Amino acid sequence: MFQVNNQKGFSGLNLMVGVFFLGLVVFLVMHTIKKQADSLNDLTAEAEIEVFLGDLKRQLSSAKNCNATLSKIQTNNGQITSMKFYKGDELIEQFALHTTIGASKTKILKYSTSIYNNFDEDIAELGMINLIIELQKDIESQSAAKVSRSIKLYIREREGRIEECAFGGLPKGETIQVQESFGTRLSSPFIGVNTSEMKTSLNIGGNLQLTPSDTSCSQENIGAIQFSSVRKQFEQCKRDLTWKRVHR
Structure with a gap:
């Protein structure tokens, strides 16, 4: 009778151990699946951040757009609440703080400016700043969730504040369009015609003067x-x- 009871107790213990290990396996499988999903979300977020930065650079390459966003902002530790771009004659705001980008729902936490050391670069009267963008990815790993990216901008400043700015450089003159007696003169070394590969033809009606x-x-x-x-x-x-x- 003692042996029968002992066998029954041993069988119950086996069942408990089996349930424990089954639960452990299920936990490990679920943890692995969640970790893989988190890694996929992280990759998606990184790709969408790069697209976001590319879009910002294209927009900020227009001095008109850059000035709309950063004019009068401090060159160091200046705070920006959103990006402002012209669509035709209409000024619109995009990528405001605390909004998200893409399917990854990466949140924009902060825009700020930081002085850039440009002693080794010959940029004449221009200065440089970094536009710092802080973001938070929607992933479980808190150490990898917060990221920071920067865009280098060329600027003209006065008394520590931005007067003009653009990604990729500014024209030398205060304005590239100058009215002359013979017509409009474009005063800038940064004017291109649609392409940098020299495949565009220039058709002129009238006289060409060099x-x-x-x-x-x-x-x-x-x-x-x-x-x-x-x-x-x-x-x-x-x-x-x-x-x-x-x-x-």
Whole structure:
């Protein structure tokens, strides 16, 4: 009788141990699945943050947009509540604080400015700042949830506040559009025509006038055309690195 009771007790203990290990396995499986889902969410958040930063850089490359957002903001530790962009003539606000981006629901926590050390860069009268963006990803790991990204902006400042700014550089003049007696002159070395790959043609109705120039022909300007102030003729920089008359 004692042996039967002992066997019954042992069977109950086996059942309890079995249930414990089954629960442990279920817990480990669920934890692994949750961890993998969290890792996937983290990857999605990182990808969407990069898209978000790319969008900001494109918008801020327009001085008009950059100025709308950062004009009069302090160059160091300045606080911004949202990004302001022009859509045609309409000024709209996007990416405000505490809103989320993308399917990952990454939250925008803070925008601030920080002085950038530009001693090694030749940018004439321009200064630089970092636009710091603090974000929080919707993931379980608190150590990886909060991230910070920065965008380097070129600026002109006065008394510690931003007057003009743009991502990628500013034109040299206060304004690139200058009214002259003969028409409108564009005063900037940063004007392109749709592409940086030199595949766009320029069609001109009327006269094309080149300012007289006597620069050297080098590898950097092969194919360039100038009007020689010495020889009074149009010349092209050839592959042998000499200027030759365009039409003979």
